[in-house]
Amino acid sequence: MVKPFIRNHQYNFIHKQVGLLKHACNTVSDPRVVEAVRDRTQYKILEAFPEATELEKQRLEPSTTLRADGEFRDYLNALEPYMAEFGEVTGKQLNKLFPKIKKLKTPDLTAIDYRYVTYLGWTDIATNKMFLVYHLNGQAVGVEGRFTPANKGVCFLCNRHAEVALFSAITKSKPANASPDYYKAIGNYLCVNSDVCNKNITDVTALERFVQEVMGYREV
Missing domain, CATH: 1.20.1280.250 (Monooxygenase)
Known part of the structure; x- marks a missing residue:
């Protein structure tokens, strides 16, 4: 079997x-x-x-x-x-991934066919935030950042011309002896509609590199 x-x-x-x-x-x-x-x-x-x-x-x-x-x-x-399903997530799990967000707006998880999901992504227009969840090394990790609409452009994940936004996330990685207020933002143009992106993405190299850099799993 x-x-x-x-x-x-x-x-x-x-x-x-x-x-x-x-x-x-x-x-x-x-x-x-x-x-x-x-x-x-x-x-x-x-x-x-x-x-x-x-x-x-x-x-x-x-x-x-x-x-x-x-x-x-x-x-x-x-x-x-x-087709192997993206690991199903619950609202409680999402809240744990983004503990600093007091009233986290989440997508309708019951309407998702997880076979056709490479990453879970959504936006909260009210807070100008974009969220991304991906399973890296068997563990769900969450990335949040600000988004700036950019109309049409090429998405860094699916490499298709679509409606994109500049997704800027603060990396958790800090150089040795960095000052307390040090921060570094990593920005990329990403599809506003994650469903469209998930239908077109054919390679996860850029996605995994981005998640690793933001989460501080590698040198940046």
């Missing part, structure tokens, strides 16, 4: 690669070119799962046979049962 092993960003990556293959199948007449795209698609997908077991690889391998439009859709649908 194969347990869920595909994280949301990995599923998005597969979706993107399969989309490129589908486009080649529908627009390229040279079968050699199509097969080259097919081989690259399979390679890129498996490369995204370096620790996959043989059974998990078998679940991913049908992409080598896809040709008709319906087959691409069926392949992606067949992967959904193997």
